[in-house]
Every structure is written in C-alpha cells, then in structure tokens.
Amino acid sequence: MSNNSQVLGPFRVRTDAPHTPAAAAPLKVTVGDLQMGAKEKxxxxxxxxxxxxxYGPFTKRFEEMFAExxxxxxxxxxxSGTSALHIALAALKEMHGWQDGDEVLVPAVTFVATSxxxxxxxxxxxxxDVDxxxxxxxxxxxxxxxTPRTKAILPVHLLGLPADMVAIAEIAKRRGLKIVEDSCETMFANCAGRKVGSWGDVGCFSTYIAHYIVTGVGGLATTNDPDLAIMLKSLMNxxxxxxxxxxxxxxxxxxKQLFEIAARRFRFVHLGHSFRCTEMEAAIGLAQLERKDDIIARRTGIAKRYRERFAGLNDVLQLPTIPADRDHVFMLFPLVVRDGSKRDLVNHLESHGIETRDxxxxxxxxxYKKMFGDLEPHYPVARWLNNSGFYIGCHQSITNDAIDYVADKLYEFFGRKPAVAPQRAAVWSKVVA
Structure with missing residues (x-):
C-alpha cells in the first residue's frame, strides 16, 4: 500500500489527492474481512x-471448545463446511442403509454446496420453498x-438466522426423518433456547473466508452421537x-495394544475422503473462538445501526426479520427490493465501492436448470428473492462511517433525503431541547 493512502476500516482513501474531493479514490465496503490479531500470531x-x-493439541482444543x-x-x-455436509450425509446413508436416489429435503434458497x-x-x-x-x-x-423415499431434512440457517427448528424437528420426529443442519453461515445463535448445530443428527459449519470465524479453509461437524462422531472422523480420513x-x-x-494398532493402522473400512485440516487453521480458529463475544457484539451492533439508518427505506426495501424465539448473529446483512429487480440498485452500490452478493x-x-428444468414457477418466494434479494457485508471491521456511507448511497439511489445518523440524531435532540 502506498504511503499516500490510509485505511479506515474496510475503506482505503488516497491522502495525496488534489484539493477537489472528487479526485479521492472511491471508498470500499467489503462483504468479508479478516484481521489477524496477536493471539492468532x-x-x-x-x-x-x-x-x-x-491433528494435534490445537485441533483438539478447537474442536472441544467449539462443541461446548x-x-x-x-x-x-x-x-470445509461443504466437506462437513458431505461426510454427514455419507455417514447417515451408510449407517441407516439409505439407497441411491433416496431423497433429502433442501431449501430452495441456499448456497449451491447445500444441494x-x-x-x-x-x-x-x-x-x-422458503419463508x-x-x-x-x-x-x-x-x-x-x-415421499416414501424421503430420508432427511437439510435446513439451512441463512446469513446468521436459525431456521424454525422447533417446527422442523417436530416434523422430522413424527415422520422418522434425520436432520442435518447446514449452519455454515450461523454460529453461536439460539433457537428456542438451543444452539444451532445441536438440533439435528449433525450440524455443519464453515470457517472459510468471510464467514463468522475465519481460518482460511475449514469447517466443523457437530454431533451428540459417539458412533456418528467416529464415522465422521473416519470418512474425513x-x-x-x-x-x-x-x-x-x-x-x-x-x-498387545500396539501390535493390534500396527496390524490395523493401514486398514480402511469405509469409502472415505481426504478432508482433513491442519494445526495452522485450528490455531487461527482457536484464537478467534476466544474472542467470539466481541465478534458477536460488533456484528449485531453493525446490524442494529444498519436497521436504524435504513428505516426510512422500509417501504421499498425489506429489512431483516428476527423472530422472537431466535437470535440473529448477522454473518451478512440481507436486503430485498420489495417490488421489481435489484439489478439497478446493486449496480449503483457496486459503482460506489459497496460490495454485494446475490x-x-x-x-x-x-x-440446476440443466439438471432439473425450470423450477422457479413452482417456488414463488425463491423466485422473488432470486430477482430482488442481495446482501452486503456485516463483518466486525466495518466502521460506523462505512455504515453511514452505505446508507447515503441507498437513499441517493431512491432519490430521498438520508435519515439522520444515530450520533447526529442525539446532537440534534439536544439542540432542539
């Protein structure tokens, strides 16, 4: 980075620009970020x-702390979280005798890895279809x-918000179905007083770039079943x-034990994969787990400020909903254009350095259209979200100035006067009083 620039949270701004503000480099508000602290190092x-x-002491500590x-x-x-999902289904398929072609219920809106x-x-x-x-x-x-071939439900806890696990678990129990929770985008959150990852037979998490806890590559599978845990470890190895x-x-x-181990050390009993991670990634993950409360507090604080700043656009943009029985830990911040396509709005934000994702x-x-045909007419909510929904970053490096910048650009697109920022509102109240 040049000596003539400075970083403000996720922003990079030139300081050697001409006297006119228009010459400054555009601000950048990213979807994800990683800051390696002293503990990681x-x-x-x-x-x-x-x-x-x-596999060693850091991986063991990381696994134990995450499970707890x-x-x-x-x-x-x-x-990876994808690998966790893969071995979760593979383990359940082998342990319960599922046949090729048996069915797993998947939400119509999720990252492609889920299905x-x-x-x-x-x-x-x-x-x-989704809510x-x-x-x-x-x-x-x-x-x-x-159907008679349905074996499992694979609910996704999207963007930091748990699915309705009370209702899903009741259906699964009544119909004799297994549950694999795709919690790759949600950690630490409660649903009806229980943590994500503890509702199903297996919970699957991701620690990839831009996720809640970042290790570079990585994912975790959680379970309370000791036999399933052994199977998952074997399939990973x-x-x-x-x-x-x-x-x-x-x-x-x-x-005697040594000789038995030596005889079976190079024996393989399942059709497995090389899905292992290293002590390096576990060390980074452990350091971040130790400050997870700060990460949660900052992300939810950013989301709160977003909601306050965007409130004047509620008639044109649907803001996130948080049901009373659930936490929302805001890995990302979703926005949905209520009527019409998102494309012009997304292009406006991108042109001003605000990263988005569909x-x-x-x-x-x-x-999927090649494999399954045109499914959208059968899934009206998914079709609406595909056309109108996107998200922006909500990571802990985003500053209040960045939030206000995003808000200003949203109001600019809709041709409205921006809502007063929280700190400005406080000053204004004192003046009026």
Whole structure:
C-alpha cells in the first residue's frame, strides 16, 4: 500500500489527492474481512515451533471448545463446511442403509454446496420453498414434499438466522426423518433456547473466508452421537479404521495394544475422503473462538445501526426479520427490493465501492436448470428473492462511517433525503431541547 493512502476500516482513501474531493479514490465496503490479531500470531508461532501440522493439541482444543459452545459432545474439524455436509450425509446413508436416489429435503434458497453434496452422495435433492421474511426453509411447505423415499431434512440457517427448528424437528420426529443442519453461515445463535448445530443428527459449519470465524479453509461437524462422531472422523480420513485416526493413538499403549494398532493402522473400512485440516487453521480458529463475544457484539451492533439508518427505506426495501424465539448473529446483512429487480440498485452500490452478493440463488443456476428444468414457477418466494434479494457485508471491521456511507448511497439511489445518523440524531435532540 502506498504511503499516500490510509485505511479506515474496510475503506482505503488516497491522502495525496488534489484539493477537489472528487479526485479521492472511491471508498470500499467489503462483504468479508479478516484481521489477524496477536493471539492468532502467537498460536501460529507455537504450531511452527512444534514442527507438527497433523491433528494435534490445537485441533483438539478447537474442536472441544467449539462443541461446548454449541451444546454438543463432539466437533470434528475438517477442511470445509461443504466437506462437513458431505461426510454427514455419507455417514447417515451408510449407517441407516439409505439407497441411491433416496431423497433429502433442501431449501430452495441456499448456497449451491447445500444441494451439491446431496447429489455427490448419489441422493436426490427435493427443494422446499422458503419463508418470505426469514428466507429459511418454510416448515409449512415441508409435508407436501415428503415421499416414501424421503430420508432427511437439510435446513439451512441463512446469513446468521436459525431456521424454525422447533417446527422442523417436530416434523422430522413424527415422520422418522434425520436432520442435518447446514449452519455454515450461523454460529453461536439460539433457537428456542438451543444452539444451532445441536438440533439435528449433525450440524455443519464453515470457517472459510468471510464467514463468522475465519481460518482460511475449514469447517466443523457437530454431533451428540459417539458412533456418528467416529464415522465422521473416519470418512474425513480416507475411511480409516477408527483404531488409528491420529498419530497419537498409539502413544502410551501396552505391547498387545500396539501390535493390534500396527496390524490395523493401514486398514480402511469405509469409502472415505481426504478432508482433513491442519494445526495452522485450528490455531487461527482457536484464537478467534476466544474472542467470539466481541465478534458477536460488533456484528449485531453493525446490524442494529444498519436497521436504524435504513428505516426510512422500509417501504421499498425489506429489512431483516428476527423472530422472537431466535437470535440473529448477522454473518451478512440481507436486503430485498420489495417490488421489481435489484439489478439497478446493486449496480449503483457496486459503482460506489459497496460490495454485494446475490441472496444465494439456487434453483435458477444454469447447472440446476440443466439438471432439473425450470423450477422457479413452482417456488414463488425463491423466485422473488432470486430477482430482488442481495446482501452486503456485516463483518466486525466495518466502521460506523462505512455504515453511514452505505446508507447515503441507498437513499441517493431512491432519490430521498438520508435519515439522520444515530450520533447526529442525539446532537440534534439536544439542540432542539
């Protein structure tokens, strides 16, 4: 970076510009960000000094802390949230004798990986339309999609908001279905007093770039079932015999045990994958877990300010809904144009350095249209969100000035006078009084 520029949160602004403000470089408000602190660097240094990258003390601590924070007995750290979803379905399929072609219910709005893993496991995704306020799977639409071949429900906790797990869990129990929670975009949040990741047979999380906890690559699978935990660890590690899933498993054993381990150390009992992560990623994740309360507080604080600043646009933009029985931890901040396409608005924001992403369109993706045909007419809420929904960043590096800048550009697009920023409103109240 040049010595003639400065960084303000996610902004980079030239300081050697001519005297006219128009010559300044455009501001940049990003969807994601990572700031490596002293604790991350300390833990990474310890990993380097240890000369060990395979499963070790940092991964063990990271898994234990993450499991505890989500009311689960076990957490398995793998190389992505997608991998966690993949082995979750693979484990349940093998343990319960599912057949190729059996069906898994998936929301019609989610990241493509959610349904891709169903297909990769030779299962069939059956799409369920979403709630128009929360954008999560609509429980009222589930029953109509269940057939004799349905084996599981795969609800997604989208953008930081848990799905309605009370209703979904009741349906799953009554109909004898398994639950895999795709919680790749939501950590630490409660639904009816229970943590995401603890409602189903397996919960799956991501620690990829721009997610809540960032390790670079990475994901976790949580469960309370010890047999399922062993299966998940095996499938992540080429399907290896559970007698030897870590290089520490033969430490401190007697001769008889050592000889048995040696005989089975290179034995594979499942058709598995190489989905492992390293101590480096675990060290970064552990450092971030230790300050997760600060991360949650800042993200929810940013969302609160967004909502306050955007309130004057509520008639043209749908702002996030937070049901009374759930937390919203705001991995990202969704906006939906109430009437019409989002494209002109998104282009306006992008042209002013405000990054956006479409609100996770799925059923209209080219590959899915090729595989399943034109599904959108059968999923009206998903079609509306595909046409009108997008999100902006809500990460902890975003400053209040950045929030106000985004608000100003939104009001500018709609040709309205911006709502007064919170701190300005406080000053104005004192003046009026």
């Amino acid at each position: 300390e833990y990474l240094g310890q990993v380097i000094d240890s000369n060990r990258l395979s 924070m989500h009311d689960c007995k076990f957490a398995i750290f793998c190389n 891709n893993v169903v297909i990769h496991n030779n299962l069939t995704p059956v799409f369920v 128009p306020l929360t954008y999560n799977m609509d429980p009222a639409k589930i029953e109509a999609k269940i 080429h399907g290896r015999d559970s007698i030897y899933l870590s290089i520490d498993d033969d430490d401190g054993v007697n001769k 609100l996770l369109p799925l059923i209209n993706q080219p590959i």
